[in-house]
Amino acid sequence: MTQNAHKRSGIADRLEAWLPKIILAPTTLAMIVCMYGFILWTGALSFTKSRMLPQWEFVGFLQFEKLFANPRWDVALSNLVVFGFLFIAISLLIGLLLAIFLDQKIRGEGAIRTIYLYPMAVSFVVTGTAWKWILNPGLGIEKLVRDFGFTDFEFRWLVDQEMAIYTIVIAAVWQSSGFVMAMFLAGLRGVDDSLVKAAQIDGANAWQSYWHVILPILRPVFFSAIVILSHIAIKSFDLVQALTGGGPGYASDLPANFMYTFAFNRAQMGIGAASAMIMLFGVLAILVPYLYSELRGSNRG
Amino acid sequence: MAIGRIGIYALLLAFAAVYLMPLYVMVMTSLKDIEEIRQGNLLSLPESPTFYAWVKAWGSACTGSECEGLAPFFFNSIRIVVPAVLISTLIGALNGYVLAKWKFRGSELLFGALLFGCFIPFQVILLPMARLLATLGLANTVTGLVLVHVIYGIAFTTLFFRNFYVSVPNELVKAAQLDGANFFQIFRHIFLPISVPIFTVTIIWQFTQIWNDFLFGVVYSGPGTQPITVALNNLVNTSVGGKEYNVDMAAALIAALPTLVVYVLAGKYFVRGLTAGAVKG
Amino acid sequence: MGSLTISNVTKTFGSTEVLKGINIDIADGEFLILVGPSGCGKSTLMNTIAGLEDVSSGQLLLANEDVTDRSPKDRDIAMVFQSYALYPTMNVARNISFGLEMRGVPKAERDRKVEEVSTLLQINHLLDRKPSQLSGGQRQRVAMGRALARSPRVYLFDEPLSNLDAKLRVEMRTEIKKLHKRLGTTIVYVTHDQIEAMTLADRIAVMKDGLVQQLGTPNEIYDDPANQFVAGFMGSPPMNFVPCEVAEDGSIAIRNRGAVVSLKVPQSDHLKGQDVRKVILGLRPEMITEPKPERSGEWIVNMTMDFDVTEPMGADTIAIGEWNDVEVLARLSPEAGLSAGENTSVQVDLSKACLFDPKSGERVR
Ligand SMILES: Nc1ncnc2c1ncn2[C@@H]1O[C@H](COP(=O)(O)OP(=O)(O)OP(=O)(O)O)[C@@H](O)[C@H]1O
Ligand SMILES: [Mg+2]
Numbered sequence: 001m002t003q004n005a006h007k008r009s010g011i012a013d014r015l016e017a018w019l020p021k022i023i024l025a026p027t028t029l030a031m032i033v034c035m036y037g038f039i040l041w042t043g044a045l046s047f048t049k050s051r052m053l054p055q056w057e058f059v060g061f062l063q064f065e066k067l068f069a070n071p072r073w074d075v076a077l078s079n080l081v082v083f084g085f086l087f088i089a090i091s092l093l094i095g096l097l098l099a100i101f102l103d104q105k106i107r108g109e110g111a112i113r114t115i116y117l118y119p120m121a122v123s124f125v126v127t128g129t130a131w132k133w134i135l136n137p138g139l140g141i142e143k144l145v146r147d148f149g150f151t152d153f154e155f156r157w158l159v160d161q162e163m164a165i166y167t168i169v170i171a172a173v174w175q176s177s178g179f180v181m182a183m184f185l186a187g188l189r190g191v192d193d194s195l196v197k198a199a200q201i202d203g204a205n206a207w208q209s210y211w212h213v214i215l216p217i218l219r220p221v222f223f224s225a226i227v228i229l230s231h232i233a234i235k236s237f238d239l240v241q242a243l244t245g246g247g248p249g250y251a252s253d254l255p256a257n258f259m260y261t262f263a264f265n266r267a268q269m270g271i272g273a274a275s276a277m278i279m280l281f282g283v284l285a286i287l288v289p290y291l292y293s294e295l296r297g298s299n300r301g
Numbered sequence: 302m303a304i305g306r307i308g309i310y311a312l313l314l315a316f317a318a319v320y321l322m323p324l325y326v327m328v329m330t331s332l333k334d335i336e337e338i339r340q341g342n343l344l345s346l347p348e349s350p351t352f353y354a355w356v357k358a359w360g361s362a363c364t365g366s367e368c369e370g371l372a373p374f375f376f377n378s379i380r381i382v383v384p385a386v387l388i389s390t391l392i393g394a395l396n397g398y399v400l401a402k403w404k405f406r407g408s409e410l411l412f413g414a415l416l417f418g419c420f421i422p423f424q425v426i427l428l429p430m431a432r433l434l435a436t437l438g439l440a441n442t443v444t445g446l447v448l449v450h451v452i453y454g455i456a457f458t459t460l461f462f463r464n465f466y467v468s469v470p471n472e473l474v475k476a477a478q479l480d481g482a483n484f485f486q487i488f489r490h491i492f493l494p495i496s497v498p499i500f501t502v503t504i505i506w507q508f509t510q511i512w513n514d515f516l517f518g519v520v521y522s523g524p525g526t527q528p529i530t531v532a533l534n535n536l537v538n539t540s541v542g543g544k545e546y547n548v549d550m551a552a553a554l555i556a557a558l559p560t561l562v563v564y565v566l567a568g569k570y571f572v573r574g575l576t577a578g579a580v581k582g
Numbered sequence: 583m584g585s586l587t588i589s590n591v592t593k594t595f596g597s598t599e600v601l602k603g604i605n606i607d608i609a610d611g612e613f614l615i616l617v618g619p620s621g622c623g624k625s626t627l628m629n630t631i632a633g634l635e636d637v638s639s640g641q642l643l644l645a646n647e648d649v650t651d652r653s654p655k656d657r658d659i660a661m662v663f664q665s666y667a668l669y670p671t672m673n674v675a676r677n678i679s680f681g682l683e684m685r686g687v688p689k690a691e692r693d694r695k696v697e698e699v700s701t702l703l704q705i706n707h708l709l710d711r712k713p714s715q716l717s718g719g720q721r722q723r724v725a726m727g728r729a730l731a732r733s734p735r736v737y738l739f740d741e742p743l744s745n746l747d748a749k750l751r752v753e754m755r756t757e758i759k760k761l762h763k764r765l766g767t768t769i770v771y772v773t774h775d776q777i778e779a780m781t782l783a784d785r786i787a788v789m790k791d792g793l794v795q796q797l798g799t800p801n802e803i804y805d806d807p808a809n810q811f812v813a814g815f816m817g818s819p820p821m822n823f824v825p826c827e828v829a830e831d832g833s834i835a836i837r838n839r840g841a842v843v844s845l846k847v848p849q850s851d852h853l854k855g856q857d858v859r860k861v862i863l864g865l866r867p868e869m870i871t872e873p874k875p876e877r878s879g880e881w882i883v884n885m886t887m888d889f890d891v892t893e894p895m896g897a898d899t900i901a902i903g904e905w906n907d908v909e910v911l912a913r914l915s916p917e918a919g920l921s922a923g924e925n926t927s928v929q930v931d932l933s934k935a936c937l938f939d940p941k942s943g944e945r946v947r
Contacts, residue, residue, distance in 0.1 A: 016483055019403075019485075020403035021405065028411060034430065034433075034452050034453075035418050036414075038425070038429040041428075042425050045428060101309050104306070106309070112314075115321055116320055117571075118564055119323075121509060122513070122561065123530050123556065123560070125513075126513075129534075129550075134322075139343075182572055238515035238530070241519075242533075242534050255424075259424045260424070269428060276422070276424040276425040276428070279425065470665055472667035473670075475632070476661065476663065476669075479654050479655070479661050480680050480681035490680070
């Protein structure tokens with residue numbers, strides 16, 4: 001519905017016609033300055049030689065070259081690939097499995113769902129702190145298993161260059177898989193019962209009807225979940241900070257931690273800005289195709 | 302059939318145990334003294350439960366150079382969260398009302414542009430925002446943090462309210478207009494009374510997001526204005542004398558308690574916020 | 583005091599012109615019905631009258647006052663929506679009195695008005711309920727009550743009964759008619775229901791593609807349609823349209839049961855000597871009946887027809903035959919319908935036959 005625009009009688013009426021725009025004005029201003037303006041600002045900064053303070057001397061792609069020549073960025077990027085892939089795949093798998101099982105008219109479903117989802121209410125810093133203790137080499141899981149009688153058991157991923165990134169996967173999956181379960185469960189509840197009945201009449205057993213009938217319907221949920229999880233993965237910062245501090249050394253750094261370290265601790269603003277821009281492009285690369293297919297879908301429907 | 306169902310229950314309960322384990326470990330560890338932690342293991346029950354760790358985490362643990370516990374930071378977080386949640390929710394409600402029911406040329410475009418704000422990695426605005434806060438004299442202040450949280454929360458709150466209000470029939474607005482109600486009267490008499498659920502969802506969402514924020518907190522706060530997440534991280538990483546895991550766990554629980562309580566009390570709305578913010582966003 | 587003049591009103595959304603110059607004069611106290619196919623702009627016209635949409639050009643006069651630029655609240659017009667649009671969180675009493683409240687009418691006065699209106703509509707016992715606790719018919723009454731409470735100068739009804747079941751619809755139709763008699767206020771009313779249109783209207787405006795095709799009393803619209811569109815739109819089952827050749831003497835030729843029959847129609851004298859070769863004959867089904875010996879006259883023709891199908895409707899039977907290779911519907915009495923089939927005698931009354939130009943659809947008189 002359109003508003004009743006312009007040429008109304010009294011001043012009050014004319015003001016009223018402007019109200020919608022007046023109300024959106026502050027948001028619009030904040031959005032233009034603090035989102036798009038700032039992105040441009042960061043983008044511009046990444047082409048300068050800024051260090052401690054912004055310096056508007058342009059140096060072309062130098063910062064990007066430096067960034068990609070930096071072994072620490074290399075580690076951060078490949079960590080993101082490993083972490084992102086495992087985090088998304090495992091969360092999807094567990095989330096889907098739990099949702100399907102929970103959808104079998106389970107007694108106490110509400111309570112179980114509550115348990116699966118509570119990690120989502122907790123901050124990544126808390127999650128990191130808790131798992132840092134659980135995975136503690138010496139007093140954590142290692143000790144627990146040794147107390148069971150396996151006296152040679154070793155579990156020192158947290159301080160292992162190679163394995164530290166996997167501890168982050170564990171903690172992140174613990175925190176987010178319940179949420180994926182909730183999304184799938186909502187999707188399953190939305191599936192028309194008669195479809196399953198029709199499949200059964202056609203002779204499909206329970207697993208066949210899930211595989212051939214229900215999962216294809218849940219495809220949009222898969223896409224949404226993947227987009228959200230990759231979004232979480234790219235932005236992950238607090239979890240690493242709290243769980244491993246990026247360590248040992250910088251073995252478990254993610255791009256977000258790299259950016260923070262270089263921009264704020266090392267006074268390398270130019271490189272920090274360049275890494276932030278790469279992160280933005282990473283998000284866009286996932287988001288744009290997703291939004292595109294969403295919009296096309298909704299136009300068609 | 303029966304065996305299959307037993308298997309399903311067993312698996313569901315096993316997973317429930319895994320999800321609960323960290324919470325259990327945290328609580329148990331926080332109730333032990335350091336000697337017992339060294340002797341026992343993660344799952345063992347405390348033999349003589351003590352609140353020593355909780356008292357210390359709250360009142361005297363060191364978070365960097367000061368040793369006043371988490372208490373001051375807990376209140377910092379409250380001073381940040383309350384205004385930020387209220388302001389961003391209110392703005393979101395009005396924005397959503399306009400974007401759903403008072404569309405004008407370009408308003409859809411505006412909404413699309415705003416939606417993008419739900420997705421940008423905040424790293425890309427960290428540096429310029431720091432400059433802006435410094436220019437405004439708000440660096441390292443609670444006000445500055447409130448401002449940042451409001452600005453980057455509006456995209457979500459607007460999305461929530463807009464999606465809720467588009468499902469309200471246009472005829473309702475038309476009827477009210479003919480009844481002589483103006484823009485704000487329609488909002489107040491027709492839209493506000495039906496908005497309790499969406500206000501609940503939005504407030505819970507914003508509360509959880511802002512209380513749990515670490516990035517803005519660590520970048521934009523100063524020594525006296527740090528939120529509890531930052532203080533917790535400092536506390537865990539400060540070791541004066543021996544490492545006190547029980548204090549760490551008590552501190553983590555203190556930091557998690559407010560959002561956990563909200564989750565337990567209003568889980569339904571919490572989940573709705575998650576799915577609304579996520580699926581639609 | 584409630585006369586309404588719509589003059590040259592146009593409305594465009596973006597690049598589509600939805601109203602293309604509407605002219606309607608509605609007298610004070612008149613009951614005007616708007617009909618037309620879906621999407622022809624009826625609701626848009628109602629919205630512009632109410633002020634919910636601005637006109638793109640043209641003028642609206644209410645009681646000879648220009649209200650084109652007035653906001654909805656200053657027009658003194660009430661509207662009843664198809665969806666009823668009751669305020670979901672308010673009870674029935676507040677729904678009815680909300681308009682008065684917004685206009686600053688004191689509480690006592692509002693209560694009196696609610697009492698009066700709810701008595702009139704027999705909804706006193708529902709006043710404390712929320713809309714979600716009402717049946718469809720009750721919601722409809724409350725929606726009307728909300729409009730009535732304000733005693734506006736004009737009521738707009740946009741398909742108010744189309745969400746009700748058939749029986750309730752008939753009841754409410756009668757009630758609206760009574761209400762109009764009693765209040766004597768101007769009403770503009772949109773409907774898709776032919777019978778509603780015929781029974782309620784003082785005048786009917788038939789719209790198509792944003793233009794008024796014809797404005798007239800129900801009888802004028804039915805018996806003397808301005809063009810083929812109007813003729814086909816009003817009436818159920820619809821008017822028969824048979825493409826025909828015109829002979830030299832102005833009579834028209836139809837092929838019935840393999841033989842050519844020449845029919846003289848009231849327009850024949852006029853057609854004689856004109857250069858019109860092809861027309862479309864429009865004849866309502868009730869003009870083809872079983873023979874009625876008491877009727878005779880210049881335009882009454884007896885013939886026999888072959889009917890393939892008969893459809894008993896209770897009060898009469900529709901029989902389907904063929905002229906010039908197009909279907910022709912006849913309306914027979916139930917008794918005659920029983921024996922209708924091959925070679926059935928019928929009587930055709932051509933006194934109200936209409937002729938249309940095959941190209942433009944306009945009447946040929
Ligand atoms: N706000 C709008 N923006 C763009 N086009 C519109 C708008 N409102 C209506 N239209 C278009 O104007 C045309 C007329 O719509 P309107 O609702 O007036 O039809 P109607 O005659 O009431 O149909 P129905 O009998 O189905 O109610 C339609 O093609 C519709 O798509
Ligand atoms: Mg309509």
